[in-house]
Amino acid sequence: MTIWEPTGLAGSGPRYLALADAIGADIAAGRLSPGDRLPPQRELARRLGVTIATVGRAYHVAARRGLLSGEVGRGTFVAPARTPPAAADTPALDVATVHPPGHGPVHRAVAPILHRIAADPLAVGAEDADAVRHRIAGARWMAHAGWRPEPDTVEVTAGGQHGLAAALAAVAQPRQVVVTTELTNPGLLAAARLLHIELATVPSDAAGPRPDAIDRLCARRRVAALHLHPTLHNPTGLTMPADRRREIAAVAAAHDLTVIEEDPFGALRPDRPPPVAAWHPRTVHLTGITKTLAPGLRIGYRYAPAALAEPLRAAARALAWAPAPLVAEVATQLVLSGSAHRLAAARAAELAGRAALARDLLGDRVTLDGPAPFAWVRLDHDAEPVTALARRRGIAVAGVDEFAARRGVPPGLRVSLSADEDAVRTALRALARLLPG
Template identity: 85%
Template sequence: MTIWEPAGLAGSGPRYLALADAIGADIAAGRLGPGDRLPPQRDLARRLGVTVATVGRAYQVAARRGLLTGEVGRGTFVAPAPAPAPAGAAPVLDVAAVHPPGHGPVHRAVAPILHRLAADPHAVGAEDADAVRHRIAGARWMAHAGWRPEPDHVEVTAGGQHGLAAALAAFAPPRHVVVTTELTNPGLLAAARLLRVELATVPSDAAGPRPDALDRLCARRRVAALHLHPTLHNPTGLTVPAERRRELAAVATARDLVVIEEDPFGALLPDRPPPVAAWHARTVHLSGLTKTLAPGLRIGYRHAPPSLAEPLRAAARALAWAPAPLVAEVATQLVLGGHAHQLAAARAAELTGRAALARELLGDRVAAPGPAPFAWVRLDRDAEAVTALARRRGVAVAGTDEFAARRGAQAGLRVSLSADDRTVRTALRALARLLPA
């Protein structure tokens, strides 16, 4: 038996998922090797101070991920390293990741910018001069529905995840919680685990997070911040209407909360309602180009009032110091030249067509069709089992566990619509055969 246990199960979300993630991390790092036997569930539960059921479920999740195998009467072992795929084997259709393809029209728009920059050795690097233009570009990218952020209140980040992690680091003090939805952005879960931030959840209805539930939670717990993803929510695709945004802003104002508002897909929906930042001053509004245009454009924009700026700036510098100047300059030229919004509009039209196909093939189980780069497929059974079955049939999708901030969250699959057209269509048809009518 391997004498193994993780360094800790810090962070938020279900503890069984944290343990399953720790198993995967130690396998990837070589601390657990193929054939190593894991401790019996009861022994590990006692050492970690969790229930046997928590360890058992973690082992099950790790097994479904292909990390562990079990032998009756012998125990649980690290699975053998996967054998190379046989020649001619059909590749897995990956509709789990939602990154845009990052080629075609985006490459054609970026190429002349890079050529111009290459011809001018002084085009990048004058930080003081560049910073003003970058902030103007960020303000223009984020503006919508009458909301016009001041460029002086905008900062450029090394992508949306950088901005999100900095906001958590700045505004989640010990013994306080950050509130989010029961299904939420996996980036939030990862950052909360790393920074040892405790998450609490509020239920949602058809319009989004419930303000009454948020207010009751604030009365019971020490809430530091509210995390929202109100436009094309990841993973459900829901867009929260304006009235609900105003109601949430009212609770945040009454309870003196910082709001961390993510908007990574907002440019795909230019007629979206105003952001919560339009009604609640203490809002950190996060956007960027990465999830809309191309993964290589890892640039984010953060808007916040002056009262929040310094702790955000200090946290951002500690985490990544600053974004890459070259990428920031490319992003600025795309936005100020009008290309970024044009590319987003073309991508939204393509995604709307794919969402309609998902609805046609998978029916009413597809939630909130629209220009999101994914479709959320509601399930009435264990998402882990369906995800594993889909993988065996050659389709990789993301299941509830990747998004659950609490146990018992709605079961479902997030199916990416961002891959090439043939992959998306083939994967949707395979899932239609897999799921019961």
């Protein structure tokens, strides 16, 4: 059909989204049926008083939503009705990933920054423009517990994974050994596989990786680096106390080890102990704002001593050249204005409430230490049957295999507390019914 046009374009957002929403609404209401032909873009643009590009983008968005299909030379048609996929194929509740939602308060804080940047053509220039400001922001973001890195020791990265992969590439060669915990960040597992680096594991106790185990391993093997995640450890959520950090720093110094220290969630715990970098100079300290504020703000910060700066910089440029200047500028303005820390504090308060709910529903099988964006759930048996059953019930959780750096680690699963509050609440209640006991 070519006579269709929407009854109105509601909303204060972009016109193309309003038009795409109107197409969806008319399909749902039966005013458009499968196989109906929509007006040509030029014709509909003239009727609505918008540009052809606006209609084209609306059709594209509607097609991505599965509402429309295009046929070259014939036009754009309403797509056939879709059968909803089974819950086992596409879980309705995703509590496997830990990214914050990225809307609400963060969106409101970022919007005026983007308006200011748009009004100033020189606000974002070349890759190295305003590098000093970005380093100052990075140093301020990672500073805590009396540790204050100098801005000239800080570099901006294109997110935490970029910083981690570059650090591994800079300090370890293929087939060399990097020590980590038995349960560890999946990003480390992926980067080590890509770079052909061997991961050796040490056991942990309630305070974190055991210094005596690190010492024994380094005594019998040639180790290139030690990987740590001391604050809100992924996936267990535990935070290493100051004494344990000092003990590990002493072991690293005794064996002349480079330490790679991740701190992606640290801003959620401003009271955390000083980093290992405060005691062991040969430490690469990695943090960022992505995991704390919003997945779209893919910016990380890396501290390193002068002796490691050049190989780290070369590895980072080989992997991603440089972070996006626009995103770096948004992050810098958020940090230097104080907004980033205020948003992190509000996020921590929200996560503390969800952690309390997880303890209430899942009991003592849950490991939680402060406002972690996830909970580690200990299991008595293999995690695979539980994760498979949860998936059949429409809930996606992360099983132990995603975090295991060796075979035979104790079973468990990680439940994200970062998703929408209703989704977290529903998923936790469903898991409480699924878990035995």
